[in-house]
Amino acid sequence: MNNKIVYTPGPTNVRENVRLARGMKTTNPDVDNDFVEFYKKTCEKIGDIIGTQNDVYILSGEGILxxxxxxxxxxESGDRVLxxxxxxxxxxxxxxxxxxGGEAILFSEDYTKDIDIESLETFLENDSDFKYAxxxxxxxxxxxxxxxxxxxxxxxxYNILTVVDSVAAMVGEKLEVDKWQVDIALGGSQKAISAPAGLTIVSISEDAQLAFKNRKTKVTGFYCNLGIWENYYQDKWFPYTMPISDIMGLNRAIDNIIEEGIExxxxxxxxxxTATRNAFVDYGLELFLENGYSSTVTAVKIPESIGALNLIKYAYxxxxxxxxxxxxxxxxxxxxVGHMGENARVKDLVGILNTIDMSMVNLGFNRDKSLVxxxxxxxSLYCKEDVENEHYNRIQFQV
Structure with missing residues (x-):
């Protein structure tokens, strides 16, 4: 199992110093105040990276938590949610x-495109009675x-609170929580942060905290109640035993990002x-998206004659x-192709692209160019110093 090459859109590769940090001797996180300070400092570092002064917490559970x-x-029962x-x-x-118990109202758009802001505004002009979106x-x-x-x-x-799932984007894409007025921002340890799976990151605005407190009924359940975290630092008491080794690994992964620089x-x-997408198009494949390309995941259409499931089985x-x-x-x-976190390294990606290329050819795909x-x-084109940022922002994919 250790010899497998894994290249997926999370969990991603984990750097050795993160693995070593998880293996360090630990204390009792329930009673040792030094760990409370360590936890808080880790949360503050994450807050700096995602651009927020809001409270940040690390929860014991994968990002879906x-x-x-x-x-x-x-x-609450009957709340309308967009x-x-x-x-x-x-x-x-x-x-x-x-x-x-909420009433979910869908604002649905084409899955091949990002959300059209004008369409959303038109929708809100007609109906904006939502507690959150x-x-x-x-x-x-x-x-x-x-x-x-x-x-x-x-x-x-329109006074609508926002809940943002940034699990697959956080630290791979720009995220400015306070500037963009995000009320609850959610991330996961196993994607672009490149720590082992098992931790959720959450930042909570004052408006969201107020909404918690103004509930007419109690939150159903305990583990999924974000309100239980409010006074953990003041009381020096966690709602449940924290997975200290996982958090030590996450802290090291965050330090890796800080040392590189978030920008x-x-x-x-x-x-x-950008290079990956243009390479696939020149290779003769079609991208799934028409616009709204993320920098962490590329979705490529595989010809029906080959089949995506058959392709990954062959590679395996x-x-x-x-x-x-x-x-x-x-x-x-x-x-x-999940080029996020530690997976977003040329030395790893070229090997994966070569595997995809060889697998496609062996399964009957005709091409006259090497994907690598x-x-x-x-x-190389996009890595010209000084001008690169302006250049690749002007690239138009040939789809």
Whole structure:
């Protein structure tokens, strides 16, 4: 199992210093105040990276915990909630809202595009009676990226709280929580942060905290109640025993990002994503998206004659490589390349692209160009110092 090459849209590769940090001797997180200070400092570092002075917490549970907890803590019976839906995970919020007694109203758009801001504003002009709205920053099954800098302020104009799933985007895409007026921002340890799976990151605004306190009924459940965290630091007492080794690993992963510089990390993701997409198009494949490309996931259509599921099975059987297709109706039509976190490194990606190339050819795909050569050509083009940022922002994908 240790010899497998794993390249998926999370969990991502974990750097050795993160693994070593998880193996360090630990204390008792329930009673040692030094750990409380360590936890708080880790949360503050995350807050700096995502641009917020709001309270930040680390929860013991994979990123889905945060999505459910946000809905559980905000939703009361009969609350109308706007579910912004242009992807599988975007629509998935409907289940959490309904589960806790809310009425989910879908604003649905084409899954091949990011949310159209003018269409959303027109919708809100006719109906804005919502307690909160849910938005996915990057919808992992297709890699579509939504513009939070426009969506969240628009919703705030109508006094609608915002719950943002940034699990697949956080630190791979720019996220400015306070500037963009995000009330609850949710992340996960296993995506672009590149720590082991098992932790949720959540930031909570004062408006969201006030909504928790103004509930007419108690939150259903305990573990999914974000309100239980409010006084942990003042009381020096956690709601439950914290997974200290996981948090020590997360802290090291956050330090890795800080040492690189968050802007550098975001630009690294963008360069690699842009080169990857252009390489696939020149190779003769079609991208799933028409616009709204995220820098953390590329979704590529695989010809029906080959099949995405057959492709990843071949890569697994022949090259001992774990790749991912998409979910639901796209499971056999889309290959997902998760160039996020430690996966967004040229040395790793070129090997994966070579495996995809060889697998495609051996399964009957006719091509006259090497996928790796194409990637190297575009990556070199976009890595010209000084001018690179302006240049790759002007690139138009040939779809």
């Amino acid at each position: 945060g999505l459910e907890a946000a809905c559980a803590t905000l939703t 579910v912004i839906d242009n992807g599988i995970f975007g629509r998935g919020f409907e289940d959490f809202v309904s589960m806790y 849910t938005i996915v920053h990057c919808d992992t099954p297709t890699g579509v990226l939504n513009d939070l800098s426009k969506i969240c302020p628009l919703l705030k104009k 550098n990390a975001i630009n690294r993701h963008k360069r690699i994503a 059987d022949v090259y001992n490589t774990v790749l991912s297709t998409s979910l639901g109706e796209y499971s056999n039509s889309i290959l997902r 050569d194409l990637f190297n050509k575009y990556y």
